[in-house]
Amino acid sequence: MSRTIFMNDHLVPEEDARVSVFDHGLLYGDGVFEGLRSYSGRVFRLNAHLDRLWASARAICLEIPMSKDRMAQAVLDTLAANNLEDGYIRLVVTRGTGTLGLDPNKCSNPQVIVIADTISLYPKEFYEQGLRIVTAATQRIQTAALSPRIKSLNYLNNIMAKLEGLQAGCVEALMLNHKGEVAECTGDNVFVVRGERLLTPPPDAGILEGITRAAVMELADKEGLDCRETSLTRHDLYTAEECFLTGTAAEVIPVVEIDGRTVGEGTPGPITQKLKDCFHALVRQDG
Numbered sequence: 001m002s003r004t005i006f007m008n009d010h011l012v013p014e015e016d017a018r019v020s021v022f023d024h025g026l027l028y029g030d031g032v033f034e035g036l037r038s039y040s041g042r043v044f045r046l047n048a049h050l051d052r053l054w055a056s057a058r059a060i061c062l063e064i065p066m067s068k069d070r071m072a073q074a075v076l077d078t079l080a081a082n083n084l085e086d087g088y089i090r091l092v093v094t095r096g097t098g099t100l101g102l103d104p105n106k107c108s109n110p111q112v113i114v115i116a117d118t119i120s121l122y123p124k125e126f127y128e129q130g131l132r133i134v135t136a137a138t139q140r141i142q143t144a145a146l147s148p149r150i151k152s153l154n155y156l157n158n159i160m161a162k163l164e165g166l167q168a169g170c171v172e173a174l175m176l177n178h179k180g181e182v183a184e185c186t187g188d189n190v191f192v193v194r195g196e197r198l199l200t201p202p203p204d205a206g207i208l209e210g211i212t213r214a215a216v217m218e219l220a221d222k223e224g225l226d227c228r229e230t231s232l233t234r235h236d237l238y239t240a241e242e243c244f245l246t247g248t249a250a251e252v253i254p255v256v257e258i259d260g261r262t263v264g265e266g267t268p269g270p271i272t273q274k275l276k277d278c279f280h281a282l283v284r285q286d287g
């Protein structure tokens with residue numbers, strides 16, 4: 001079935017949603033994106049996603065040719081046009097059509113694309129039994145080279161690590177920063193439980209500041225858990241009582257094995273379970 005895509009202020013059939021081969025989004029990965037979810041027709045933390053999209057665009061000197069309000073409406077219109085209540089929304093803004101050279105100032109007409117679709121979750125058993133992950137040899141790109149806080153169309157750093165995970169028979173891979181500290185997974189943030197504390201790497205470890213991560217930190221606070229941003233090593237993960245990942249696509253998913261080491265009891269822990277339940281309740285009530 002053909003989907004309906006929002007492209008540059010119009011809803012069009014998928015077949016008509018096309019970009020130029022000269023678009024720098026394609027030629028150089030020059031552009032930004034967001035991934036959002038809707039639950040029962042409500043988009044989870046839409047404003048936070050829009051703010052992050054605008055921040056990513058600002059960081060690369062890309063002016064998004066519409067207001068945040070218009071983009072918010074486009075998201076709702078695209079979901080409605082595709083009859084989606086529980087859906088996944090991809091926002092893409094490309095640099096636009098330019099010449100065969102890097103110069104972004106020679107580009108015109110940034111393309112604004114909104115895709116709404118269903119999302120293929122990890123199999124249910126991963127949520128119940130937990131994931132096995134491995135550390136990728138591919139390091140998270142250094143902040144001084146390209147800030148991981150920019151959600152850019154160039155995701156090769158993450159894709160290289162994802163390939164390593166897949167080659168090792170895992171659906172996710174852990175990425176370290178250039179100092180050997182834990183950064184994040186290829187499309188998810190990482191948390192561990194140690195004692196009564198929930199720990200997660202800080203933004204300067206070279207991570208995307210996940211919106212699910214922020215929501216889980218708020219929930220932990222409400223549950224009376226002490227949640228801290230702190231630098232973590234692989235040793236901290238191997239010896240943690242619990243470990244889980246957060247992300248728009250993955251939501252909250254337990255990790256039970258890292259690099260062949262069993263985490264905790266090798267089954268999803270009680271704090272992970274609690275936060276997962278709280279998160280599912282939150283997405284049904286939060287705008």
Ligand code: PXG
Nearest residue numbers: 035186187188189208210211212247248249
């Ligand atoms: N780190 C990275 C590198 C990400 O790309 C997250 C953490 C989690 O952030 P949020 O805000 O989603 O909690 C991401 C998000 C996909 C997909 O299609 C990837 C993400 C989000 C949605 C879909 O693989 N990455």
